[in-house]
Amino acid sequence: MNPRQRQALRRLERALPAGELRWDQATREQHARDKWFAERLPDAVALPRSTASVARLLAAAHAHRIPVTARGAGHGYVGGCVPVRGGVVLSLARMNRIREIHAGDFVAVVQAGVITQRLQAAVEARGLFYPPDPASRGDSTVGGNIVTNAGGPRCLKYGVTRDYLLGSEVVLADGTVLELGSRTHKNKTGFDLNRLFVGSEGLLGVVTEATLKLLPLPPERACLAVGLSSSADAARAIESIFAAGFLPCALEVADAFTLAAAQQRTGSRRLAGCQAHIIVEIDGQRESVRRELRLLERAVRRVPVRFVERGLGAAACEQLWQLRREFSYALRDTGLTKLNEDVAVPRSRLEDLFAFAARLQRRHGLQVACFGHAGDGNIHVNVMVDFTQPGARARSEAALDDLFRQVLAWGGVITGEHGVGLAKRRWWPQAVSPSVQALHRKLKRALDPRGILNPGKFV
Numbered sequence: 159m160n161p162r163q164r165q166a167l168r169r170l171e172r173a174l175p176a177g178e179l180r181w182d183q184a185t186r187e188q189h190a191r192d193k194w195f196a197e198r199l200p201d202a203v204a205l206p207r208s209t210a211s212v213a214r215l216l217a218a219a220h221a222h223r224i225p226v227t228a229r230g231a232g233h234g235y236v237g238g239c240v241p242v243r244g245g246v247v248l249s250l251a252r253m254n255r256i257r258e259i260h261a262g263d264f265v266a267v268v269q270a271g272v273i274t275q276r277l278q279a280a281v282e283a284r285g286l287f288y289p290p291d292p293a294s295r296g297d298s299t300v301g302g303n304i305v306t307n308a309g310g311p312r313c314l315k316y317g318v319t320r321d322y323l324l325g326s327e328v329v330l331a332d333g334t335v336l337e338l339g340s341r342t343h344k345n346k347t348g349f350d351l352n353r354l355f356v357g358s359e360g361l362l363g364v365v366t367e368a369t370l371k372l373l374p375l376p377p378e379r380a381c382l383a384v385g386l387s388s389s390a391d392a393a394r395a396i397e398s399i400f401a402a403g404f405l406p407c408a409l410e411v412a413d414a415f416t417l418a419a420a421q422q423r424t425g426s427r428r429l430a431g432c433q434a435h436i437i438v439e440i441d442g443q444r445e446s447v448r449r450e451l452r453l454l455e456r457a458v459r460r461v462p463v464r465f466v467e468r469g470l471g472a473a474a475c476e477q478l479w480q481l482r483r484e485f486s487y488a489l490r491d492t493g494l495t496k497l498n499e500d501v502a503v504p505r506s507r508l509e510d511l512f513a514f515a516a517r518l519q520r521r522h523g524l525q526v527a528c529f530g531h532a533g534d535g536n537i538h539v540n541v542m543v544d545f546t547q548p549g550a551r552a553r554s555e556a557a558l559d560d561l562f563r564q565v566l567a568w569g570g571v572i573t574g575e576h577g578v579g580l581a582k583r584r585w586w587p588q589a590v591s592p593s594v595q596a597l598h599r600k601l602k603r604a605l606d607p608r609g610i611l612n613p614g615k616f617v
């Protein structure tokens with residue numbers, strides 16, 4: 159930041175409520191990175207409590223061309239909130255009020271900094287349901303979820319964050335405050351501008367508030383956890399579930415490497431010899447869930463299985479999900495660095511993806527662990543790297559090049575849920591056509607003509 163820009167921020171600081179702009183080293187360090195591998199110290203950190211403060215900050219930043227990088231909880235996986243050009247990190251963490259939960263309208267109105275799981279607990283206490291369930295929901299914010307269009311296991315049946323955004327308050331780069339959408343569950347008034355900001359990764363505007371759609375909370379849930387002898391059997395079991403007419407709320411798969419690491423961590427004897435594992439969850443009314451669980455098991459058993467575990471009710475289901483939650487930690491226990499890619503492939507390519515991952519290991523001499531959301535083809539392909547080994551970086555990059563090239567050739571995408579950020583910037587030109595890249599640039603210029611919002615990222 160040059161001296162003129164610094165002076166402008168000092169003037170702004172005096173106009174904002176006390177403590178909303180911080181310059182100290184400790185605060186700047188806390189806002190320099192997310193959960194990926196890049197970092198850069200911002201010059202200052204804004205911690206506004208109101209939309210008015212956000213608007214003031216952006217108007218000043220726009221006038222003086224100061225870079226502003228919005229930040230939710232910093233639990234992104236792609237370096238999205240890293241302020242690569244310095245300037246101000248604009249944290250929404252203190253805008254964390256749940257303004258309203260309306261059982262009659264089935265909506266919640268929240269500020270962007272509300273932690274997703276806190277919202278979920280609050281609505282569930284009222285018999286309501288906010289389904290999007292990224293694994294990071296205990297830490298990530300609703301605003302962060304909106305601009306990364308976050309998803310999770312339940313999105314197979316219920317859809318991703320964008321499907322729940324009815325209305326939003328967004329501050330544009332020049333400080334203009336927009337009210338978009340409505341609190342009705344249907345709305346066709348003009349363009350769907352809410353969705354312009356969904357997945358926009360902080361490049362087009364700052365989301366300060368959201369009106370979210372809620373559903374009735376299903377009274378019952380049930381799960382099956384299934385051990386299998388091969389990933390081909392897992393793919394066939396998944397096909398059999400859909401062929402029987404089920405749309406489970408979650409359908410997760412894990413490969414042999416992941417299971418071996420999980421077995422090491424948990425000491426589970428059941429997993430011995432398993433080469434693949436799936437978890438299927440259904441929900442609905444008590445009587446129908448009981449009956450459907452039996453039918454679901456019958457569909458799964460059309461394929462040879464090593465074991466089937468059943469869970470009926472929230473507590474029993476959580477026990478089965480516990481294993482799934484251990485996967486990330488188990489991979490971390492290997493001591494290798496996990497490059498967690500979140501590709502999505504057309505559903506029929508699941509088995510091909512697992513076979514391709516096995517070939518990647520052989521070709522590049524690296525371990526590859528796959529697990530994730532089988533039902534929607536969104537698989538975490540984790541390239542496991544020992545960066546102390548000579549040539550490891552080059553081999554891991556070559557492996558990722560191969561992976562993304564193949565996924566794109568199948569009609570898949572380089573990111574199903576984490577976003578592009580810094581991590582996938584290298585593959586952006588392959589992932590979208592030149593004309594689509596140009597349209598991104600045109601939209602960016604229209605909304606942020608001075609390029610102050612999250613500069614240095616993929617647009």
Ligand SMILES: Cc1cc2nc3c(=O)[nH]c(=O)nc-3n(C[C@H](O)[C@H](O)[C@H](O)COP(=O)(O)OP(=O)(O)OC[C@H]3O[C@@H](n4cnc5c(N)ncnc54)[C@H](O)[C@@H]3O)c2cc1C
Pocket residue numbers: 192193227228229230231232233234235237238239250270291292293294297298299300301302303304305306307308309310311359360361363364365366575576612
């Ligand atoms: C352990 C772990 C598990 C994860 N599991 C999942 C998963 O299952 N599914 C999934 O989809 N993702 C997952 N993620 C990725 C990540 O948690 C999500 O992308 C999440 O939505 C990030 O939210 P955040 O509040 O931490 O955002 P941040 O990391 O702070 O920011 C993410 C991006 O959004 C921008 N931004 C943040 N808030 C705003 C705002 N209010 N207005 C404008 N721009 C903003 C930032 O500039 C940045 O580009 C996981 C991450 C971790 C670390």
